[in-house]
Amino acid sequence: MQRSAQRAKSRPAGIGCCRKASAQVRASDGLQLSSAPTIFQMPKIELQVGSSCARSSGSSQPRRQPNVFGKALTRVSRLPGQCRGISMFQLSIAALVFATLFAGAALYISLVEHPARLGLADGPLLAQWQPSYRRALPVQSGLSVLGGVAGLIVAYLSADWRWLAGSVLLLANWPFTLFLIMPVNKRLMAMPESEAGAESRAMLVQWGNLHNVRSALGAATTLLFAWALAAAG
Structure with missing residues (x-):
């Protein structure tokens, strides 16, 4: 138990x-x-x-x-030949064309048109010059501005003194016209054909001599632009 x-x-x-x-x-x-x-x-x-x-x-x-756009901007900023999508070569051609057109028009007036109209009588001489001046004013002033601005842009991008010198010469037509030629232009434009005489003829001869300076400035600009473009090519 x-x-x-x-x-x-x-x-x-x-x-x-x-x-x-x-x-x-x-x-x-x-x-x-x-x-x-x-x-x-x-x-x-x-x-x-x-x-x-x-x-x-x-x-x-x-x-x-940096993203692709930033790299592109960096590369474009390093390249002196780019300006807002327009290449420096195209700007150079444009500047040369504008300068050549300005010089050609100015030289035509100095060598052909103005000497030919000086052979007219006093009344017809003044009557022919007044409408001719009205038509030529916007053409030559516009070509001077376009060629000078394009040349200055190319001068900044290329650092070539020839583009700068040519642009300064082309744009110099504006102050030269405003301060030296414009007083003669105003007197001739305000004179009616009935009052044309020896005074009007003398002023037209003076106007032709002053206009020759503009032709020389345009020709010098064209030569400088062509020289710079040929050197860069």
């Missing part, structure tokens, strides 16, 4: 120990299972974060670098 009682007492204790051990094992397994995702997931999260940062840092590097 005593042995059976001892066995009965020992069984619950063993079972209890086993149950406690199994509970501890299960608890430890549960801890391991519950902690296992955290142990293996944290490195994954860190790797994903690290890879995303690497991707973001890799994608941000091209943004920090």
